[in-house]
Amino acid sequence: MPRNILFEIGLEEVPARFLRSAMDQLKDKTQKWLEASRIGFTEVTAYATPRRLAVIIHEAQDRQSDMSEEVKGPSKKIALDDQGAWSKAALGFARSQGVDPDSFTFKELGGVEYIYVTKNSIGVETAELLPEGLLGILTSMTFPKNMKWGTHEFKFVRPIKWMAALYGSDIIELEITGVKAGNTTRGHRFLGKEAVISEASQYIDVLRAEHVIVDVEERKQMITEQIEALADEKGWNIAVKEDLLEEVLFLVETPTVLYGSFDPSFLNIPQDVLITSMREHQRYFPVLDQEGSLLPYFVTVRSGDSRSLDVIAKGNEKVLRARLSDAKFFYEEDQKLNIKDALSKLESIVFHEELGTIGDKVRRIRRIADQLASRLSLTADSCDQVSRAADICKFDLVTQMVYEFPELQGVMGEDYARKAGEQEAVAKAVFQHYQPRFAGDQAPASMIGAVVSIADKMDTIAGCFSIGIIPTGSQDPYALRRQAQGIVQIVLEHKLSLSLSEVFDIALAVHAERHDLKRSEKEILKDLTDFFGLRVKKLLSEDQRYDVVDAVISAGFDGVVSAVSRGQALMTEVQENSSFKSTVESFNRVSNLAAKAGKFAVNPELFAETQESELYEAWQSVREQYLDAIQQSDGEAALKLLGGLEKPITGFFDHVMVMAEDEAVKTNRLALLSGIDSDVKQFADFTKLVW
Incomplete structure (x- = not known):
């Protein structure tokens, strides 16, 4: 039972x-x-x-359930000797299985007969x-x-x-x-x-x-319902961050929600500082008004019942008061430090023993950012803002507030830069250059922040790769995968006309100016290309089939925006157009024969069949528009233009013998197919699609 x-x-x-x-x-x-x-x-x-x-x-x-298992032994040829008796091999097999040879049966497998034994075991x-x-x-x-x-x-x-x-x-x-x-x-x-x-x-x-709610989901529901009831009662917006709720969930056995208050004078400190202090140090949920401004209250969860909640609240208030007093002191002290003095202190903080100090890193970021801004043809004012933001992007690392709360790097930089009289675009870029900080985070909203962010992340990646620090397996101490994914995200969200290879070249050139590269530039570039290829592939795989991703990646991913656009267009066509398979088959027929072509130019005068001319003219009529669509990252338009070649390709193969006896005619026909195939493969390698 x-x-x-x-x-x-x-x-x-x-x-x-x-x-x-x-x-x-x-x-x-x-x-x-x-x-x-x-x-x-x-x-x-x-x-x-x-x-x-x-x-x-x-x-x-x-x-246990009873088990019947059939075990295969040696072949019949090996199991029987010349006299038809069991061989040593067969007897050994019987002993190993704990059975009598008389229980053997013969079965054929792959044209060969083998001995089998059926073993039955009664469940324990x-x-x-x-x-x-x-x-x-x-x-x-x-x-x-x-x-x-x-x-x-x-x-x-x-x-x-x-x-x-x-x-x-x-x-x-x-x-x-x-x-x-x-x-x-x-x-x-x-x-x-x-x-x-x-x-x-x-x-x-x-x-x-015994006052233990052992079911995790029940505890979570209790906490959530109590917080919602408190919010409704007070008219509050209680900011429940999922990772903090998860942590609190496993800190209590019987959850009871309570609230406390703090001195409103602390609200003069930036809101992010107060929220970070409450969340990270005290595991409190901050309380906001309906407009999102912080109120002088906090919510916490007790592991116990509702008795003496006022006493518990007062104890929490006392602890929080000390925390916020420290934060206020640090904040006020930081106001006395000017940016120039802060930057000089970066010269004594080591970034990496082979890559220099944070000061060295900042100078590299400035050089990379300036070249990226020029490459993107930003205005003169924007270029100046990029330069200034790059110069001061790390100055808040030496402040007391960031020392106490490292997660506020960039947040305090923006606030202090604004108070120091920096331009608004520059102050915002100091915060934004850290974005995206984690998976699912936003990319920098401004172009100034985006450029400095790419420069910072690419400097770290290029520097680490140049001295042989490359992520392997789960080891990635410098979070290079996350930073590479961040660069890909920024390029895509801002639709930057910037190839990854250009970013690699700029960053490596700057590193070569500042220190000797331990590895050859060719090796580093190959590793960078492979590394970023995996990031782009991961991005495409979020909403595209594996074979579509492989087809697009094979055509190149140097232009991230183009690769994503081509992937989306191809995925849509594969899913929604039932006749697209015949289009792909026509491209693959071209590809199969194009592999046999040498490097020859097409000579229209050698065309002997009408269908040759028709295919050549169809190709030439769309080629310029098609390549321009690829260049402009318009995958949908490019694929539509390619689709127009299906009919002339089919007509060509129906009426033209490619491998003609006349060597010049054959070579010319192969050259025609090779040219078309070369252009098609700028969109995708259609041979990788699986039907």
């Missing part, structure tokens, strides 16, 4: 950032063990709080498998950081304090680090007590009675 299985691992408080993945890992390992052990079940549910990881297996079968009772199985699941779990405790050699995320393991109502006997599994669990550290779980299915209710 099916029974539920409970396995709870009680721990010292686990860091919140580890718990979601640990819970998912426990569930995944449990499911895989059940499947490998041939134990039927309906569902596996995982739970987690700061002090426990748990899993419930619903309706587990009481024994689930109760017998659980102790070893659950212990194996526990010991196979991995974490970013592990601990050892006492004299035990075993390592785990935190010391194990208790275990509850039940098969229905029966205790599963297992032990690790001196802790034996039982049928008791522990409630909330202060509000609850030890409690007996009489049956696995009662686990959630038993803990709820």
Whole structure:
């Protein structure tokens, strides 16, 4: 009869950032063990709080399913000797499988007969498998950081304090680090007590009675509903950031939302500073009015009930007051530092021992940014703003505020630059040049910020590649993948007429001026091209089929805007135009024969058939417009012009013998196909499409 299985691992408080993945890992390992052990079940549910990881297996079968397995042995030729008796190979196979040779059968496979044996095994009772199985699941779990405790050699995320393991109502006997599994669990550290779980299915209710909400989604719903109710009551807009909600979710066992206030005089500090201090240091949710301006209140979540909330609020207010007082002091002190003095301090901060100081980096950013601005034909005023923004983009790194809150780099730079009298476009660019900071973040809104951002990111990437620092596997200490993805995003969103190879060349030339390149420029350029190719491919793959992406990438991705436009146009055509397959087939026929062509120019005077002339004229009539559409990143127009060649290509192959006996005619026909193929492949390599 099916029974539920409970396995709870009680721990010292686990860091919140580890718990979601640990819970998912426990569930995944449990499911895989059940499947490998041939134990039927309906569902596996995982739970987690700061002090426990748990899993419930619903309706587990009481024994393994029986197994019948057919095993292939040596071929009949090897299995029988000249007298027709079993050979040593056959007898050895029988011993290895634990069967009598008389049970052998012969079956043909691939024209050869082999001996087979059928092995039947009766399923073992689930109760017998659980102790070893659950212990194996526990010991196979991995974490970013592990601990050892006492004299035990075993390592785990935190010391194990208790275990509850039940098969229905029966205790599963297992032990690790001196802790034996039982049928008791522990409630909330202060509000609850030890409690007996009489049956696995009662686990959630038993803990709820001891002030522990073990179901993660239930806790999340409680927090969300309480925050929404408070917001409605007060008319507030409580800014709930998903990553902070996730962290708070794993800091509490029974969530109760409360609010507190702080001195309104602190609102004279920039809003981002206050919000960062509340979120990052105190795990508070900031409170805004309906226009998005910060109010002198905060919301937090207590791990406990609603008793004495006023006392808890006052304690939190006292701690926050100290935090905000520090922030106010740092902010006021930073006003005394002028930008020129701040820039001089960058000369003593090492960026990388082989790439110099932050001051050296800033000078490289300025050189790269100036050349990019010139290449993009920005106005004289915009070029001056790019230069100034590049010069001061890192000055806030030496401020006390950024030292205390590193995540405010750029935010404080913009504020301080504005207060120092810098142009608005320059001040904004100081903040924007860090964008996009992470996946899903915005690209710089202004062209000034976009240019400086590309220069900064490309300087870091080119510098690292020039000294042999190239991301491999999961290793990427300088976040080069994220920065390359950022460059691709900026080029695309601003539709910059800027090729990646131009950006590479500019950055490498600037680095070559400033320090010796440890690797050859050719090697670096190849690695950069491959590296950025993967970023563009990732971008295209977000909404396009793999074969469409491969076809477009094969035609080139140096122009990111063009590659994306071509990919979108091709994906639309593949999905929505059922007749497009015949168009592609015509291009592929051209490509197959073009591979046999040498380097010869087309001579129209050698055309012997009408269809040759018609194809040549059709190609020439659209060629200039087509190449211009490619240049202008108008993939839809380019593909439409190419589609007009299908009919003359089909007519050509229906009436013209390409491999003519006359060598000059044959060469001319191949040259015609080669020219068309060369142009077509500027859009995509259609041979890579899969139908």
